[in-house]
Amino acid sequence: MATIIDGKAVSASVKERVAQETAALKEQKGITPGLAVVIVGDDPASRVYVNNKKKACAAVGFYSEEHALPADTTLEHLLGLIDGLNKREDIHGILVQLPLPKHLDEQAVIHAISPLKDVDAFLPENVGRIMIGDFHFLPCTPAGVMELLDAAHVDIDGKRAVVIGRSNIVGKPQAMLLMHKNATVTICHSHTKDLPAVCREADILVAAIGKAKFVTADFVKPGAAVIDVGMNRDENGKLCGDVDFASVEPVAGCITPVPGGVGPMTIAMLMKNTLMAAKLQNGLC
Numbered sequence: 661m662a663t664i665i666d667g668k669a670v671s672a673s674v675k676e677r678v679a680q681e682t683a684a685l686k687e688q689k690g691i692t693p694g695l696a697v698v699i700v701g702d703d704p705a706s707r708v709y710v711n712n713k714k715k716a717c718a719a720v721g722f723y724s725e726e727h728a729l730p731a732d733t734t735l736e737h738l739l740g741l742i743d744g745l746n747k748r749e750d751i752h753g754i755l756v757q758l759p760l761p762k763h764l765d766e767q768a769v770i771h772a773i774s775p776l777k778d779v780d781a782f783l784p785e786n787v788g789r790i791m792i793g794d795f796h797f798l799p800c801t802p803a804g805v806m807e808l809l810d811a812a813h814v815d816i817d818g819k820r821a822v823v824i825g826r827s828n829i830v831g832k833p834q835a836m837l838l839m840h841k842n843a844t845v846t847i848c849h850s851h852t853k854d855l856p857a858v859c860r861e862a863d864i865l866v867a868a869i870g871k872a873k874f875v876t877a878d879f880v881k882p883g884a885a886v887i888d889v890g891m892n893r894d895e896n897g898k899l900c901g902d903v904d905f906a907s908v909e910p911v912a913g914c915i916t917p918v919p920g921g922v923g924p925m926t927i928a929m930l931m932k933n934t935l936m937a938a939k940l941q942n943g944l945c
């Protein structure tokens with residue numbers, strides 16, 4: 661029987677630490693971290709995530725504002741909005757909720773954000789900083805995975821880690837963060853030969869593929885830490901991860917569920933990055 665890693669509890673404790681630091685920042689320096697959240701169109705899931713981000717801001721003591729734009733917003737208008745937010749001293753973080761409607765070039769929009777306000781850590785400057793281990797912000801999902809491993813007391817130093825998935829947002833930065841903690845890391849992808857055999861070497865297995873219940877018990881070394889970054893719908897429309905939880909849980913040492921694992925960490929780490937952005941823009945780190 662594996663230990664189930666409780667992402668909601670870990671996320672709550674990260675937000676509690678952010679709230680304490682925010683209270684001190686307000687009292688000692690008169691600074692209130694501010695986050696602007698931009699949402700374009702009416703995707704129902706995005707609406708839920710944006711509401712949750714605003715609630716989290718209120719809970720940790722941040723100022724937040726929402727810019728909800730219609731689905732037919734032009735690129736020019738969106739870039740103008742971001743330009744204005746870049747110049748504001750009370751806004752330390754800018755988050756553009758993805759996905760954007762098809763007619764908008766996501767890269768052009770994200771690249772318009774000031775690197776100092778890029779609390780998603782999506783910009784090349786912030787991605788590059790992760791490579792050299794000199795970063796201010798970490799992308800929220802991989803950083804959340806590292807917090808979960810830490811909370812579960814998973815030893816990383818000298819261990820074999822396998823990351824399935826090579827996306828710019830999860831797989832690649834995840835591998836880098838594990839390497840910075842002295843894991844020996846392998847990144848797997850759709851061309852990897854004998855994927856289950858490679859995965860069975862992992863003491864830490866991170867699944868970020870985007871395929872429902874893809875990782876089965878034969879991918880898992882007994883006792884391994886299994887972290888599921890996936891968010892998919894199964895054949896009954898129920899939310900599920902990339903890991904077949906029912907078959908893997910008896911083999912793993914510890915495992916994250918979906919929902920309630922990595923997902924809740926995303927917003928907690930956004931709070932951590934926004935606090936960092938406020939400190940950075942005020943010369944405090």
Ligand SMILES: Nc1nc2c(c(=O)[nH]1)N[C@@H](CN(C=O)c1ccc(C(=O)N[C@@H](CCC(=O)O)C(=O)O)cc1)CN2
Nearest residue numbers: 709756757758759780800919920921922923924926927
């Ligand atoms: N600009 C960004 N856009 C998007 C990001 C992001 O990090 N930055 N990530 C996702 C959406 N997302 C946050 O924006 C997000 C996704 C999932 C969760 C979460 O808590 N999931 C729950 C389940 C929720 C459910 O029941 O549907 C869980 O896994 O327990 C939080 C945030 C895409 N866009």
Ligand SMILES: [Mg+2]
Nearest residue numbers: 920921922923
């Ligand atoms: Mg989850």
